Amino acid sequence: MNPVRKKRLMIVLAILAGTGIAVALALTALQQNINLFYTPTQIAAGEAPQDARIRAGGLVKEGSVKRSTDSLLVDFVVTDGAAEVTIRFQGILPDLFREGQGIVALGKLDGEGVLLADEVLAKHDENYMPPEVTQALEQSGMMKHYEDGKQGSKQ
Amino acid sequence: MNWTWFHKWGSPKWFYEMSGRWLPWLGVAAILLLAVGLAWGLAFAPPEKYQLDSYRIIYIHVPAAFLAQSCYLLMAIAGVVSLVWKMKLADVALQQAAPIGAWLCFVSLVSGAIWGKPTWGTYWIWDARLTSMLILLFLYFGVIALGNAISNRDSAAKACAVLALVGAVNIPIIKYSVEFWNTLHQPATFTVTGKASMSADMWLPLLISVLGFYCFFATVLLMRMRLEVLRRESRASWVKAEVARLSGGNR
Numbered sequence: 268m269n270p271v272r273k274k275r276l277m278i279v280l281a282i283l284a285g286t287g288i289a290v291a292l293a294l295t296a297l298q299q300n301i302n303l304f305y306t307p308t309q310i311a312a313g314e315a316p317q318d319a320r321i322r323a324g325g326l327v328k329e330g331s332v333k334r335s336t337d338s339l340l341v342d343f344v345v346t347d348g349a350a351e352v353t354i355r356f357q358g359i360l361p362d363l364f365r366e367g368q369g370i371v372a373l374g375k376l377d378g379e380g381v382l383l384a385d386e387v388l389a390k391h392d393e394n395y396m397p398p399e400v401t402q403a404l405e406q407s408g409m410m411k412h413y414e415d416g417k418q419g420s421k422q
Numbered sequence: 423m424n425w426t427w428f429h430k431w432g433s434p435k436w437f438y439e440m441s442g443r444w445l446p447w448l449g450v451a452a453i454l455l456l457a458v459g460l461a462w463g464l465a466f467a468p469p470e471k472y473q474l475d476s477y478r479i480i481y482i483h484v485p486a487a488f489l490a491q492s493c494y495l496l497m498a499i500a501g502v503v504s505l506v507w508k509m510k511l512a513d514v515a516l517q518q519a520a521p522i523g524a525w526l527c528f529v530s531l532v533s534g535a536i537w538g539k540p541t542w543g544t545y546w547i548w549d550a551r552l553t554s555m556l557i558l559l560f561l562y563f564g565v566i567a568l569g570n571a572i573s574n575r576d577s578a579a580k581a582c583a584v585l586a587l588v589g590a591v592n593i594p595i596i597k598y599s600v601e602f603w604n605t606l607h608q609p610a611t612f613t614v615t616g617k618a619s620m621s622a623d624m625w626l627p628l629l630i631s632v633l634g635f636y637c638f639f640a641t642v643l644l645m646r647m648r649l650e651v652l653r654r655e656s657r658a659s660w661v662k663a664e665v666a667r668l669s670g671g672n673r
Contacts, residue, residue: 272506275506276502276506279502279505282587282588287591294602359543361541361543362476363541364543371606386543388542388547389541389542
C-alpha cells in the first residue's frame, strides 16, 4: 500500500473511531435516563407520581381478568408477588395477553390507586418477559414462583 | 501480499464482464430460494404456539431487516475503498446499493409494525431497536439525497462515502440494542452461533428465505451497477460496442 493511501486509511479509521466513541459516550449518558416502570410495590408505597403518565409492569394475576359484557372495558390485577395494582383498560388487548403473562401498561393513576391505562403491551416471546419485569420479579422473589409454575404446567 | 485480485475491481470493463457471467446464476438462485423459503414458511411451516399464524410475517421481516443492515455495512466498506483507493466502482456500488437498502429497511419497519399490532398491541414504540432501525432508514435517505444533490461526481462520492462510514456506527447499535437496553422487541431468535430458539421446521425456511433475500439483493445490485457503469463510461469504446450489440436486435 502506498503512503498516500495508508495516510487516507488512517484518517478514515480515525473518523470511525471518533464517531464511535462520541456515540458510545452519548448512549452511556442516556442509559441513566431510561424510563423505568414502577412495580406494584412502588405504586403501593406511593413512589409513583399521581398526575404523570407512568409505566407499570408485572405479571397478570391468575383469575383476575374481568371483562365487561357490553364493552371492551377490562379490569385486571398486575402483581409482582409483594403488592398488586389494578389496571383498567378500554381497547383491544394484544393476542399474547393472558393470565400469567408479563405485560407493561402505560397510563395514569387515579385517586383510588387504579391505573387507567391507555396502552397495554405484551412481550413477544412466551418464555421471555420484559427485562424490567424480570428484574423486578427477581427482586421480589416472584420469579422463582413463576419458573416453578412453568415447570409444573409442563409436567 | 498480492493485491492483483483487488486492483482488478478498478476496471469497470472487467467488472462488467464478470458480473455478466455471475448474474444468471445469482438470479436463478434468488428465485429458487425465495420461492422455496417463502412458500414453506408462509404456507407449510407449523403455526406458533401462542401467536398462531401471525408469526409467519417473520419470513419477510427478519430477512428484510438482515439485508437492510448488511447493505449498509457493504456501503460503509465501499465508502472506505472509495475514500482510500479512489476506486470508481466502489462509489458506483455505494450509490446503487442505497435505494435497495432503503426499500429493505422500509419493508422491515412496515412488516414489524404490522406484526407488532396483534402481538404487542402497538404498531410502534420508541424502544431502542425500533428507533435505531428508523435512524438507519434516515441514513439511507441521507446517502441518496447527498448523492443526488451534489452534481460534481467526485465531491458526491466523497460526501456519500463519509456519511456511509459515519452511519455505520449505527449498525452495532441496532444489533445490540435488544441486549443493552430494556426493549419491547425480543432478542435475536436467529443467530449464526448458539442454539436456535425455534424448532427446525420453522428455522429452516427462515434460513432459506434469508439466503434468498441475499441472492435477490446481489442480483438487483449487480444489475443496477452494470447499468450505472455503462452510463458513466459511455464514452469508452467497449461501452459503445456493448450498447450497439445490446440494441442491435431493435434496429
